[in-house]
Amino acid sequence: MPQSNQQQASTLHVLVLYGLGFLLLWEWLRPLKEITTTNDIQIFVMYTLFLFIVTYFQLPFWISFPVKLGALLYALHSLYFFDVFLSFKWVPYLIEDIQYNLGLFADRNWNDMTSLTRSLLFFVLLWLVSYLMHYWLVQTRRIFLFFLITVIYISILDTFTVYDAKFAIIRTVFIGLILIGILRMMKIIETQGFSLLKGKFPILWVAPLSGVIALSSVLGYVAPKASPIWPDPVPFIQNMSGKEDEEGLGKGSGIAKIGYGENDSQLGGPFQFDYTPIFKTYDNGRHYWRIETKEFYTGKGWENKIPTQAVAVEPEIPDADTNYTRIWEDGLQMKDHKARIEAEKGKEYSFLMIPGKLKSIKGGSETNFQLNGVSGKISTFRAGKEEKLSAYEMEYQLPVIKEEQLRASTNQYPGHITENYLQLPESLPQRVKDLAQNVTANQPNIYDKVKTVEGYFAKNAYGYNTIEVAVPKGKEDYVDQFLFETKKGYCDNFSTSMVVMLRSIGIPARWVKGFTPGTFEALNDGLREYTVTNANAHSWVEVYFSGIGWVPFEPTRGFDNPFQPEEDRQSSAPAAAVPDQPKKPEKDLAPDDAASNKDSNSGLTLKSAGMGIAILAGVNVLIAGLAFLFRRKWLRQYTIWHFKRKQGSETFEDAFERLLWLLRVYGIKRRPAFTLREYALYVDRELDTKDMRILAKAYEGVQFSPNKRTDLWNDFHRELWENLIKRIRP
Structure with missing residues (x-):
């Protein structure tokens, strides 16, 4: 025992x-x-x-x-x-x-x-x-x-x-x-x-x-503790090393950033990603979350120089805008949306995330809202003190704009636009202006010039990099350094460069800060649930178009602008009928002549037919060859057009398999050892999305389900599918 x-x-x-x-x-x-x-x-x-x-x-x-x-x-x-x-x-x-x-x-x-x-x-x-x-x-x-x-x-x-x-x-x-x-x-x-x-x-x-x-x-x-001698040992260690990297940037001089910040007077330096969730959104629209804009470029960063006063905002009808905060002009076709924001505990902000033109705000009976008359930032107060809201709801509007409207816009701008949104520092190097002129010289209208600058960085191999990002020193200009020296950076580099290039050719533009839509989680009560982290902090560009307002553009490589104007739809008229040529009557000919003429015409007809067939075959071969050579240019658009209006239980599977085929054609190939889920993760890394894994999971669910689901080819999955195809680069 x-x-x-x-x-x-x-x-x-x-x-x-x-x-x-x-x-x-x-x-x-x-x-x-x-x-x-x-x-x-x-x-x-x-x-x-x-x-x-x-x-x-x-x-x-x-x-x-x-x-x-x-x-x-x-x-x-x-x-x-x-x-x-x-x-x-x-x-x-x-x-x-x-x-x-x-x-x-x-x-x-x-x-x-x-x-x-x-x-x-x-x-x-x-x-x-x-x-x-x-x-x-x-x-x-x-x-x-x-x-x-x-x-x-x-x-x-x-x-x-x-x-x-x-x-x-x-x-x-x-x-x-x-x-x-x-x-x-x-x-x-x-x-x-x-x-x-x-x-x-x-x-x-x-x-x-x-x-x-x-x-x-x-x-x-x-127990009480003494304050640290070095609040952050990382800069101390870096400064003690006294070394510089390949770009000539002192390791101790980097400006590490995590998430959203308010001071943008000195841009540059490494960006440290932080995937801590900060808020969830429940929304029936897709857009960036706007916080504020800045109009004055110093050569090193952004500031607001326009004198402003706080404007009270009525929660039920928040129309207290100013010349500088009005996003869209009157008279546009608008679409109603609603959204709910729920902040993570300890991550609340004392300002609102603004998706578009606000119609109403619900943030508590005692909450007051104040609008910054220049930056557009809406701060929250209670009893005269800043109030960090844990949750709020809003109704808002987004415009429905067609490309033809943007192309028809002229350079007749209001005075407050030209006075403040064409500003450039006198120290801006001339080669920045020359580059903008050369890039857009052949474009016929303002919209095409803007789209050309937006796509310039991707076409010229500017790299997205968050670590090896230099800080301009001395008299160096931030944009000039990025465009001609480093050619790598993150959203601040791309967006600031686009604004400066547009301003240098006389197109008003401004710098915008906020968050990207976040990561899709689920569908709740008809609303899409997204999780937004500190890593979703972002900056982009807004360009002013006469009669329309401020239109967002996305120059940063790997990012997809959620706002897309509707494409032009031009119907082609049928070709006009060619009138018949008058024939010479055969009755005027002698019998022998008629027989001879008939034989002669038959020979000519056979020769002409043979020549026509040869020419037609040659043209077809030429068209087929050109179509094959330039297939990467039109395959994406054709695929989107082909599946956009299809329905049925098999549509989602067919569309997903066509997506896999396109990825292979464009060089994002699936290795033999990759499972579908692993390949989806690989595609998301290559295209900087999280959409492929969502589609792959839905596709696998269909494959192993005994009953075919007819509801998978919905607006949500179609939008993810289309965004992935648009991100594939030829």
Whole structure:
């Protein structure tokens, strides 16, 4: 009996050790969602927990190994494959993927490894670490080194990344100290020969230990702390290095940005993405979320120079606009929309996201709204103080504009437009103006000039880059540096350059800040749900067209303008009939002459017919050759036109398969080892979207469903499909 109690206590010891060891290892997995592109962290956590459970039961190797291997394959299957696990249809793809990556290993080409193999290696790593945890906890009874490395790992992430480790440090220290205390207690018991209190788990030892550690952690958290000597060690370390990068930009002089900011007087420097969600939107329109505009370009960045006063906005009829904040002119055809915004806890703003022309705002009975008469920013107040709204609703309008309206617009601008939105600094280099003139010289109207500048950057291989982005020094101009020196940057570089180029040829334009639509989540009550993160912060361009207003344009590579004017629809008239030529009557001819003339005409007719057929065949061959050579120019438009009005249960499948074919034609090919989901992720990375994975998931659902769904070819999926095709570049 005492021996049985001893074994029971020992087993309970090991169970507690395994539980605490798993919690300590979990702290290594928590940051991955924020510092990497890994989304399904819970699968890795559940797999690790399963490994600990199997190891705890100490099964024979011939049982534990296949069980753990089966769990690994099932976890991989749940991440990358849609078919049934036991069908084993996915196994050939897995084998092909491994073979493909073995070749990459041999060539030491780590960058081209597929996500499937990366995940496989990570699962194997977790397997090895779980074994090491068993070795440290049960055999050597030493965990301090792993505990210390965990603390260092979390501290580094908290310092140099967006991961907030405030509570992670507390959890890690608490778990680690309890583990060290229990292991020390067990060593004393084993070496000194103490009994385990008649077979019972020594709760009288563990309870005081836990209480002291918990009390120390709480006191350490709430106690006053001295301010840090270096508020941010990253700039300090960079400045101490004194090195410069290839662009001649001091590493310590970079301007790191996360999300939306208000100071744009000095643009440039690296942009640090932060995927922390800040608000959700429920909307039946698709648009950018406008916050403010800026009109004065300094050569280094943007400011507002026009004197302004705050204007009160009535929630029910928010029409208190000014000459500078009026987006659309009167008389346009408008379409009504509605939206609801819900901010994440702790991420509220004291201003509104504006989708278009507001009709009404609902943000609380005591909330007041004030409009900045120049930037268009609407701030929220309550009792005279800024109020950060957690949720608000609005009704708004977006215009329906045709390209022919834009092309017909003239350069007859109001005085306040020409006075403020053609401004350029005197120091702007002449080559910037010359470039704008040369690019647009052959365009017949304002709209075509604007579209030419908008597409100039993509056609001339300007790169989208958020890391190696220079800051202009001395008398360098921000736009000049981007256009002629670095030729790489992010939205601020592209949008500012387009505004400056348009202004230099006499077209009024301004700089706009806000957020992109965000990531689609679901459909709720007829409204599309989107999640907007700090990484969705964006800047774009608005151009003024006489009689229409401010029209948004998107020059940044990889971004798709949600506002698109309707294309011109010109009906082609049928060709006019050619009148018959008068014939010479045959009755005036002699019989022999008539017969001779008949034979002669027959010969000519045969020769003419043969020549006509040859010419027609040549023309057809020429047209076919030209169509083949320039197929990348017209295939996208033809595909969109072909599927736009089709209906039926098979339409979505046909459209998706045509999309796969187009991607292959345009060079975005699917590797043999890619599953459909992995290929969708690859396409989204190439086109900088998240639309392909949504369509792929819907397509897989159709493939494995016994009943064909007729509602998949709806406005939402059609819009995602069309946007993907438009993003494909010839």
